[in-house]
Amino acid sequence: AEKSIGGVSEITAPRHYIPTPSISVPQEMDFSAETAIKANSTPKANLLAGLEAADHPGQYVAAAEYLALGRKQLGPSGWETDRQLTLQLYSEGASLAFRTGDTNTLNILLNEVLSRPDLTVMEKFRAYEIKIIALRAADQFRESLTLGLDVLEKLGLPVLKDKPRSIASIVVEYIKTKR
Secondary structure (H helix, E strand, C coil): CCCCCCCCCHHHCHHHCCCCCCCCCCCCCCCCHHHHHHCCCCHHHHHHHHHHHHCCHHHHHHHHHHHHHHHHHHCCCHHHHCHHHHHHHHHHHHHHHHHHCCHHHHHHHHHHHHCCCCCCHHHHHHHHHHHHHHHHHCCCHHHHHHHHHHHHHHCCCCCCCCCCCCHHHHHHHHHHHHC
8 A cells, every 4th residue: 555645554564663672753853964965855855755764664764854854844834835745744754753662753743733623534544543553552542442433433434432331231241142
């Protein structure tokens, strides 16, 4: 599957999970002289370079630099000037932060995308996906499940709500299954 906004992504593939230790990739990077050359490129070129580098676990820091530079080039007005590119830079940056275990950057980027009222649920889908997986990875299963159900509901899909059940009704249902 191709990496894209609004679809199921490759983030869930086992090859993207990094065991410990995690790598800290700051939100605003101190760009080296090598990165200064990249500054002449476009935000779209930085996104493509970041996606390419992100496919190689040894290149995660370089990938983070490309994506951070692309976000920096677009600046705060990026949401108005090139919404889809800005969305991809933030979403892929969050995906990379998840893969490296950088929860601070992950939360900053996801909060930026998810707090935007001008984005549709489908546009936020990739960010929701990353957040659900990150919650699950942090052993926050209930929060992960709750968020997943909330997203399904926002998409207009039917969601069954938990009904309060008594211990007696649970025992009766259990006995029915044993027959």
